[in-house]
Amino acid sequence: xxxxxxxxxxxxxxxxxxxxxxxxxxxxxxxxxxxxxxxxxxxxxxxxxxxxxxxxxxxxxxxxxxxxxxxxxxxxxxxxxxxxxxxxxxxxxxxxxxxxxxxxxxxxxxxxxxxxxxxxxxxxxxxxxxxxxxxxxxxxxxxxxxxxxxxxxxxxxxxxxxxxxxxxxxxxxxxxxxxxxxxxxxxxxxxxxxxxxxxxxxxxxxxxxxxxxxxxxxxxxxxxxxxxxxxxxxxxxxxxxxxxxxxxxxxxxxxxxxxxxxxxxxxxxxxxxxxxxxxxxxxxxxxxxxxxxxxxxxxxxxxxxxxxxxxxxxxxxxxxxxxxxxxxxxxxxxxxxxxxxxxxxxxxxxxxxxxxxxxxxxxxxxxxxxxxxxxxxxxxxxxxxxxxxxxxxxxxxxxxxx
Numbered sequence: 001x002x003x004x005x006x007x008x009x010x011x012x013x014x015x016x017x018x019x020x021x022x023x024x025x026x027x028x029x030x031x032x033x034x035x036x037x038x039x040x041x042x043x044x045x046x047x048x049x050x051x052x053x054x055x056x057x058x059x060x061x062x063x064x065x066x067x068x069x070x071x072x073x074x075x076x077x078x079x080x081x082x083x084x085x086x087x088x089x090x091x092x093x094x095x096x097x098x099x100x101x102x103x104x105x106x107x108x109x110x111x112x113x114x115x116x117x118x119x120x121x122x123x124x125x126x127x128x129x130x131x132x133x134x135x136x137x138x139x140x141x142x143x144x145x146x147x148x149x150x151x152x153x154x155x156x157x158x159x160x161x162x163x164x165x166x167x168x169x170x171x172x173x174x175x176x177x178x179x180x181x182x183x184x185x186x187x188x189x190x191x192x193x194x195x196x197x198x199x200x201x202x203x204x205x206x207x208x209x210x211x212x213x214x215x216x217x218x219x220x221x222x223x224x225x226x227x228x229x230x231x232x233x234x235x236x237x238x239x240x241x242x243x244x245x246x247x248x249x250x251x252x253x254x255x256x257x258x259x260x261x262x263x264x265x266x267x268x269x270x271x272x273x274x275x276x277x278x279x280x281x282x283x284x285x286x287x288x289x290x291x292x293x294x295x296x297x298x299x300x301x302x303x304x305x306x307x308x309x310x311x312x313x314x315x316x317x318x319x320x321x322x323x324x325x326x327x328x329x330x331x332x333x334x335x336x337x338x339x340x341x342x343x344x345x346x347x348x349x350x351x352x353x354x355x356x357x358x359x360x361x362x363x364x365x366x367x368x369x370x371x372x373x374x375x376x377x378x379x380x381x382x383x384x385x386x387x388x389x390x391x392x393x394x395x396x397x398x399x400x401x402x
Contacts, residue, residue, distance in 0.1 A: 003112070004108070004109065004112055004386060004387070004390060005090070005095070005383070005386075007041065007108055007112070008088070008095055008100075008104075008105050008108060008386065009088040009090070009095070009097075010037065010088075011034065011037060011038065011073075011099070011104050011105070011108055012087055012088035012095070012097030012098070012099060012100060012104060012105075013087050013088045013097075014030060014033050014034045014037060014087075015030045015078070015087060015098075016030040016031045016033070016034040016073050016074050016075055016099065016104075016133075017030060017074070017075055017076070017077050017078065017098075018031060018074050018133075018134060018136065018137050019031075024053075024054055025054050026053070026054060026055055026140070027054075027055070027074060027133045027134050027140075027141075031054070031073065031074050031133040031134075032054040032133070034073040034074075034104070034133070035051060035054060035056075035057050035073060035131055035133060036051075038057075038059070038073065038107070038108070038111065038131055039051055039057050039059065039131075041111070042059035042111055042115070042129070043059075045111075045112075045115035045118070046061070046115070046118055047059035047060060047061050047115070047118075047129075048060045048061065052144060052145060052148050052149070053144065053148075054133070055133060055134070055140065055141045055144035055145070056130065056131065056132050056133055056134075056141040056142070056144055056145045057130075057131050058128045058129060058130040058131065059111060059128075059129045059131075060126065060127065060128050060129075061114065061118055061123055061126075061127050062122070062123030062124070062125055062126045062127050062401065063123075063125075063126055064123070064124055064125045064126055065125050065126065065154075066125065066126045066127075066128055066152035066153070066154075067125045067126065067127050067128070067152055067154055067155050067400060067401050068128050068129075068130055068151065068152040068154070068155030068156075068357060068360070069107075069110045069114070069127070069128070069129045069130065069155060069156060069157075069158065069393075069397070070130045070132070070155055070156070070157045070353040070354070070356060070357065070360070071103045071106060071107040071110070071130070071131065071132065071135075071157055071158050071159050071353065072103045072107070072131065072132040072133065072134075072135035072136070072141075072159065072353065073099070073103070073104055073107065073131050073132070073133055074132070074133050074134060074135055074136050074137075075098045075099040075102065075104070075136065076098070076102075076136050076190075076191055076193070076194055076375050077190045077191065077194075078098050079190070079194070079197070079214060079377060080197065080198060080377065081197060081214065081377035081378075082377045082378055083377070083378055084096035084097075084378050084380070085097065086098045086377075086379075090383070093382055093383055093384070094380040094381065094382050094383065095380060095381055095382075095383060095386065096378055096379065096380040097379065097380070098379055099379070100379050100380050100381045101365060101366060101373065101374050101379055101380070101381050102159065102374040102375065102379070103135070103158065103159040103365075105365075105381055105386060105389075106158035106159065106364060106365035106389055106393075107129070107131060107158060109158070109365075109386065109389040109390045109393050110129055110158055110393045110397070111129050112390060113390050113391075113393045113394035113397060114127060114129060114394075114397050116394065117394060117397060117398055117402060121398070121402045122402070123401045123402050124401060124402060125400070125401040126152075127397065127401050128152055128155075130145070130353075132145075132353060135159075135353065136191065136193065137191065137314075138314065139316075139356075142353065142356045151356060151357065152357065153357065153358040153359050154327060154357060154358070154359040154360065155354075155357050155359075155360050156327070156331060156354065156360060156361055156362065156363040156396070157352040157353040157354040157360065157361075157362045157363070158362075158363055158364050158365050158389070158393065159350075159352045159353065159362060159365070160348055160350050160352050160354075160362035160363070160364070160365075160366070161346065161348060161350075161362070161364065161366045161367075161368070162335055162339075162343075162363070162364045162365070162366065162367050162368065162392075163331075163332055163335040163336065163341070163343035163344070163345065163346065163368075164328055164331045164332045164335065164345050164346075164361055164362070164363050165345065165346060165347070165348050165352070165354070165361055165362035165363070166320065166321050166322070166325070166328050166345035166346070166347065166361060167263070167264045167290060167318070167319065167320045167321075167345075167346075167347035167348070168264075168316075168318060168319040168320075168347070168348055168349075168350065168351055168352065168354065168355065168362065169218075169264050169265065169267075169287040169288055169289055169290060169318055169347070169348070169349045169351075170287070170288045170289075170290065170292070170293075170294065170315075170316065170317055170318040171285070171286070171287055171288075171314070171315060171316040171351045172286050172288065172294045172297060172298075172312060172314070172315040172316075173192045173193075173272075173283060173284065173285050173286070173312070173313045173314035173315070174283070174284050174286065174297075174298065174301060174310050174311065174312055174313065175281060175282075175283050175310070175311040175312075175313050176281065176282045176283070176284060176301065176305060176308045176309075176310060177279035177280070177281050177308060177309040177310075177311070178244075178279060178280045178281070178282075178305065178307060178308050178309075179279065179280065179307060180276060180278075180279060180280050181238060181240045181241060181280060183202075183203055183204045183205070184201070184202070184203050184234070184238065184240075184241065184276075184280070185201060185202040185203075185276045186199065186200070186201040186202075186227070186230060186274045186275070186276060186280070187199070187200050187201070187274065187275050187276070188200070188226055188227045188230070188273065188274045188275075189227065189272045189273035189274060189283070190273070191272060191273070192217065192270065192272035192273055192283045192284070192285040192313070192314070193216065193217040193218075193270070193272060193285050193375070194214060194215075194216070194217060194270075194272060194375045195212065195213070195214055195215040195216070195217060195220055195222075195223035195224070195225050195270055195272070195375075196212060196214070196225060196226045196227055196271075196272060196273070196274075197211060197212045197213055197214040197223070197224075197226055197377075198210075198211055198212070198226050199211075199212070199226035199227050199229065199230040199274065201230050201234065203234055203237060203238070203241075204237075208230065208233060208234065210226045210229040210230040210233060211226055211229070212224040212225050212226035212227075212228075212229055213376075214375060214376045214377060215372075215375065215376060216350065216372065216374050216375040216376075217268070217270035217272060217285040217287070217375075218268065218287055218348065218349035218350040218351075219268075219349065219372060220251040220268055220269070220270045221251060222372060223376075225251070225270070225271060227248075227271045227273075227274045227282070228245070228248060228249050228271060230274075231244055231245035231248065231249070232245050232249065244282075247304050247305065248269070248271050248282065248284075250269075251268055251269055251270065252266055252267065252268060252269070253267050253268070253269045253286070253300075255304065256269065256300050256301055256304045257300050257303065257304060258286075258288075258297060258300050258301075260288075260289060260292060261289055262289040262290060262291045262292070263289075263290075263347065264289045264290045264291075264318070264320070264347040264349075265289060265347055265348075265349060266289070267286065267287065267288045267289055267292070267297075268286070268287045268349055269284055269285075269286050270284065270285040270286075271283075271284055272284070272285045279309070283313065284301075287349035287350075287351075288318075289318075290318040290319075290320050290347075294312070294315060298310060298312075316351045316355055317355065319354055319355045319360075321359070321361060325359075325361075327359060327360075327361060327400075328345055328361050330396070330399055330400060331361065331363045331396055332344075332345060334392060334395045334396045334399060335363075335364075335392060337395070338388070338391060338392050338395065343368070348362070350362075363396065364389060364392065364393070365381070365385075365389050367385060367388075370382075370385070
């Protein structure tokens, strides 16, 4: 098991934030290097490995009905505020690094667990461990896979929470372009799916800055939005800015008349980016409940901001499977058997590659009641949890595929 630690540090040491396309690296050199690392490791373990033009790749073993373990190696930008090495450090019983939870080390645990099963057993299904490189900003990797090969119908994505996810909200990002406000400029955020922790602005030639706390856009209550803080500060100086603050300040969308919910939870709004070009632009990451639609969301934004040009920049339809579904039940039984719990399937606002499968769910890696440092400074996983991931994923893949 010590090898999982050394492999983890090596993989975290590769900065795989999507960057400018390079020759033979459509998402940048770092993502291609991370894929090369895991495929070389998998090949040394006896897997057949395929690299689909450095868009995406997979390690394969066995014959029969295909089963996918589908995750990603790209990460959100490292960002500011780290106290540990974002490219890998062990401290206080934890492994720190961008991608420690989302999603490098969970995928590594799945690969190593399957490799150890192969030493003793022959799989009854064709297992494809698929490593995407564009999950955080577009899913072009999945599009490329589907152009080149047929995606397995069934599988799981180790890129969410335990015990097992039966339902994922719909996701839509809208770029809201408004007429500029005289004398006002604002700049913040690198990705819509991150709660921004820094914002700079200028109003009437005076410069301002505000800070916040980063979090995943699916859980905005766990952070503090620097853009909203800035609008709040400047709302006292300008009625137009005050209007925007009132419309955007509630992450449950009440200012947009979007405070709705169903069994999958409440709708959430993250104002993830702000910038000025010919317009005053905000990019909203919205996670909407499964019984609502993208058009419902867009119509409400249009009514609240009738002067805005609204452009969809990213979307995923909701995912829902029956809680008694065989795949869902098998994974739940594995988790409950390992943890000695009696947990039930849950719904989340996050979006995983499970949506790329006809019959897929998300399964881990975050245990209940653990801190959620995904997309935050000092992203980490406790070493004991990494070992537990290995054990749980090994038992699940054994039960489903061997």
